[in-house]
Amino acid sequence: MSRANLVRAVLAFAILATSFYFAFTESPRLGLDLRGGTQIVLETQDSPTVKADQESTDRALEVLRRRIDALGVAESSITRSGDRRIIVELPDVQDPTRATEAIGRTAQLTAHPVLPNTGQPDKKKGQQQIADESGQPIIIGPAALTGEGIGEAGANYDPQNLGGWAVNVDFKGEGGKTWEQLTAKAACATGDERRVAIVLDGKVISSPQVTESVPCGVGITGGSTQITGDFSADEAKDLSALIEGGALPVPVKIIEQRVVGPTLGDEAIDASAKAAVIGIILTGLFIVAVYRLVGLLATVALAGYALISYGALVAIGATLTLPGLAGFVLAIGMAIDANVLAFERAREEVTAHPGRRARSALATGFNKAWSAIADTAVTTLLAGALLFFLASGPVRGFGVTLTIGVLGSLVSAMLVSRVLTDAAAARFPKLTKGRMGGLSGAGRIRRWLAENGPDLMKRRRLWLVISGIVVVLAFTGIFTRGLNFGVEFTGGRIVEYSTSRPLNIDVARSAVSDAGFPRAIVQTSGQDDISVRTSDLSNEEEKRIGAALAEKAGGATKQRDELIGPSLGDELRKKALIALGIALLAQLAYLTIRFRWTFATGAVVAMFHDIMLVTGVFAWLGKPIDGVFLAALLTIIGYSVNDSVVVFDRIRELWGANPKGRFADIANRGTLQTVPRTINTGMGALFILGALAFLGGDSLTDFAIALLIGIVVGTYSSVFTATPVAIVLERFAKSPPPQPKDKPKAPVHRTSDSSGAVV
Numbered sequence: 001m002s003r004a005n006l007v008r009a010v011l012a013f014a015i016l017a018t019s020f021y022f023a024f025t026e027s028p029r030l031g032l033d034l035r036g037g038t039q040i041v042l043e044t045q046d047s048p049t050v051k052a053d054q055e056s057t058d059r060a061l062e063v064l065r066r067r068i069d070a071l072g073v074a075e076s077s078i079t080r081s082g083d084r085r086i087i088v089e090l091p092d093v094q095d096p097t098r099a100t101e102a103i104g105r106t107a108q109l110t111a112h113p114v115l116p117n118t119g120q121p122d123k124k125k126g127q128q129q130i131a132d133e134s135g136q137p138i139i140i141g142p143a144a145l146t147g148e149g150i151g152e153a154g155a156n157y158d159p160q161n162l163g164g165w166a167v168n169v170d171f172k173g174e175g176g177k178t179w180e181q182l183t184a185k186a187a188c189a190t191g192d193e194r195r196v197a198i199v200l201d202g203k204v205i206s207s208p209q210v211t212e213s214v215p216c217g218v219g220i221t222g223g224s225t226q227i228t229g230d231f232s233a234d235e236a237k238d239l240s241a242l243i244e245g246g247a248l249p250v251p252v253k254i255i256e257q258r259v260v261g262p263t264l265g266d267e268a269i270d271a272s273a274k275a276a277v278i279g280i281i282l283t284g285l286f287i288v289a290v291y292r293l294v295g296l297l298a299t300v301a302l303a304g305y306a307l308i309s310y311g312a313l314v315a316i317g318a319t320l321t322l323p324g325l326a327g328f329v330l331a332i333g334m335a336i337d338a339n340v341l342a343f344e345r346a347r348e349e350v351t352a353h354p355g356r357r358a359r360s361a362l363a364t365g366f367n368k369a370w371s372a373i374a375d376t377a378v379t380t381l382l383a384g385a386l387l388f389f390l391a392s393g394p395v396r397g398f399g400v401t402l403t404i405g406v407l408g409s410l411v412s413a414m415l416v417s418r419v420l421t422d423a424a425a426a427r428f429p430k431l432t433k434g435r436m437g438g439l440s441g442a443g444r445i446r447r448w449l450a451e452n453g454p455d456l457m458k459r460r461r462l463w464l465v466i467s468g469i470v471v472v473l474a475f476t477g478i479f480t481r482g483l484n485f486g487v488e489f490t491g492g493r494i495v496e497y498s499t500s501r502p503l504n505i506d507v508a509r510s511a512v513s514d515a516g517f518p519r520a521i522v523q524t525s526g527q528d529d530i531s532v533r534t535s536d537l538s539n540e541e542e543k544r545i546g547a548a549l550a551e552k553a554g555g556a557t558k559q560r561d562e563l564i565g566p567s568l569g570d571e572l573r574k575k576a577l578i579a580l581g582i583a584l585l586a587q588l589a590y591l592t593i594r595f596r597w598t599f600a601t602g603a604v605v606a607m608f609h610d611i612m613l614v615t616g617v618f619a620w621l622g623k624p625i626d627g628v629f630l631a632a633l634l635t636i637i638g639y640s641v642n643d644s645v646v647v648f649d650r651i652r653e654l655w656g657a658n659p660k661g662r663f664a665d666i667a668n669r670g671t672l673q674t675v676p677r678t679i680n681t682g683m684g685a686l687f688i689l690g691a692l693a694f695l696g697g698d699s700l701t702d703f704a705i706a707l708l709i710g711i712v713v714g715t716y717s718s719v720f721t722a723t724p725v726a727i728v729l730e731r732f733a734k735s736p737p738p739q740p741k742d743k744p745k746a747p748v749h750r751t752s753d754s755s756g757a758v759v
Contacts, residue, residue, distance in 0.1 A: 117192055131204065283684045484624050485625050
């Protein structure tokens with residue numbers, strides 16, 4: 001074994017061992033869309049006295065943290081996102097009503113003297129008319145006590161309170177003295193003036209009279225009091241949590257809420273695991289059928305990819321989301337792509353040099369394939385980075401796992417697979433080079449393409465016209481049918497119910513309409529699921545809809561619940577457009593640097609063609625345009641560029657070897673030579689996506705369909721759009737053809753009396 005391969009072997013073993021350690025010692029952090037629970041995104045708002053900024057949001061976060069801890073939700077999480085947003089995750093909480101009411105209230109607790117009810121409050125003196133807990137109007141004076149003077153609070157069962165619950169409050173600082181003075185004055189009065197109104201967020205929660213046992217002018221001493229009212233156990237506990245948590249420094253507004261049932265997450269994990277296993281098996285069988293022994297070793301390296309990617313995921317503590325699972329599975333196809341590129345290059349070496357050893361051919365194949373492999377990895381990483389920085393929610397998880405998957409695929413192919421195939425070639429040189437080894441040279445299809453292949457670029461104008469017609473049809477679908485934007489982009493609420501028995505969609509629509517929502521969009525989702533989408537829906541109204549569907553279907557369980565505020569929807573829509581625009585510009589800049597502006601423009605035009613076609617198909621079919629679709633679209637951009645990069649990399653190499661040749665002929669030859677790689681890689685990805693489409697459930701089916709369409713049109717556009725555009729633009733290019741990488745040195749001529757030195 002050469003020194004370089006020894007280093008690769010040691011490095012591969014170290015990476016696999018480290019990945020194995022993390023994979024079996026650390027547990028994955030599951031997102032709420034897999035584990036089940038509630039995610040609430042809050043946005044702080046400016047108040048008359050405090051501006052919502054990073055400092056005030058941090059203070060609000062600490063208050064919310066105390067409230068959540070008081071609710072007793074295990075393993076809850078609360079983090080700040082940006083300057084004004086707070087993300088709250090409550091695992092296993094399926095009914096967000098209590099949580100949103102507890103954590104979203106401003107909790108401005110005040111105590112007021114109750115004044116004689118004259119019917120007309122004197123607003124100049126700070127008086128106001130308000131309904132007491134029984135609904136009767138009372139007039140209260142300015143606040144005598146605020147939350148600043150309140151310390152601890154706790155709920156307890158009070159048998160003297162008619163067997164009800166009460167909240168005990170301990171004062172701090174001047175709070176106890178203020179309360180004593182307030183009750184001392186009330187003890188000297190009669191009627192309403194003997195009452196003290198305790199107000200929470202502008203609503204009277206209790207207005208008890210000071211008991212006769214409290215002396216006039218003395219008040220309630222001891223630094224504590226008890227709030228009584230018609231409280232249930234939960235109401236008393238929530239109230240004590242609000243009081244003890246303190247007042248929020250700024251108001252907060254719920255702009256996003258997601259609820260996912262645990263069964264939905266379990267089904268998604270099982271479906272993705274099955275898709276991964278089936279996809280790996282089918283892809284492995286295909287690669288073994290095409291590349292025999294080296295294909296089998298590449299399949300073994302695939303298992304190494306899975307271990308490396310999973311180990312990296314748990315090592316960095318990344319959250320695994322539903323789209324993230326799809327990214328994890330999808331990267332399997334990318335791991336195969338690098339192997340296919342290297343093996344095809346090795347076959348070319350064996351064909352060009354029949355006497356060359358298999359080990360040498362493999363080394364040359366991996367070295368020559370590296371340029372295309374690196375370019376495809378970088379372009380995909382650009383898409384993953386954009387998803388992470390510009391997307392939100394679970395889609396960011398897709399960006400993370402896609403990035404990890406790309407890096408894992410590089411390690412799998414360029415280290416693990418290379419070490420295994422090199423060892424096999426060194427140990428069994430004849431077998432590896434023979435037919436069973438997989439490197440026996442070009443097959444019949446490749447030979448036919450090389451010797452009698454069609455001149456595809458001769459009809460380049462026809463291909464461009466066809467591409468243009470397809471884009472026009474896509475635009476027609478977008479403008480005539482419109483895009484079915486999901487709630488992520490429009491704002492609103494979508495709730496998905498699993499019914500006990502199949503429910504006719506007309507019956508479901510009638511039930512939702514009778515519940516008071518005639519304009520709600522009611523659709524079937526899966527076999528026995530019903531989804532309801534509205535622009536505005538409170539938690540209480542959602543319960544009414546669920547009850548109406550349960551009555552018609554003999555039972556209904558909420559599986560998914562997403563609420564997106566209109567401001568957040570507008571923001572996400574803008575971010576999606578920005579992400580797509582930056583993706584196109586970033587790919588254009590990178591390809592211009594790596595290749596030529598003509599090649600880069602051809603690749604970007606092909607990308608635009610693919611994006612429009614997939615979007616148009618979804619418009620014609622009426623499928624939802626949501627965050628998962630955005631993830632698919634950015635992945636399609638990466639795939640489209642990958643195909644174009646491989647084609648252009650070969651064209652550049654052929655052109656560098658023959659700079660005076662006719663560019664259209666060289667481009668046609670480069671296109672034909674990359675057909676085997678394109679087909680083999682595409683088949684590997686299709687197996688993976690086919691498994692996701694059939695087994696991934698409703699959440700991943702549309703994602704897989706978008707990528708299936710994207711891979712097919714991406715393969716087409718790299719040949720019939722990107723390359724013809726590059727040929728047309730080369731007429732206007734002023735830069736010279738690329739120089740060959742290994743330019744032969746000029747021979748040295750020596751005379752008979754030469755000393756042998758060369759100057």
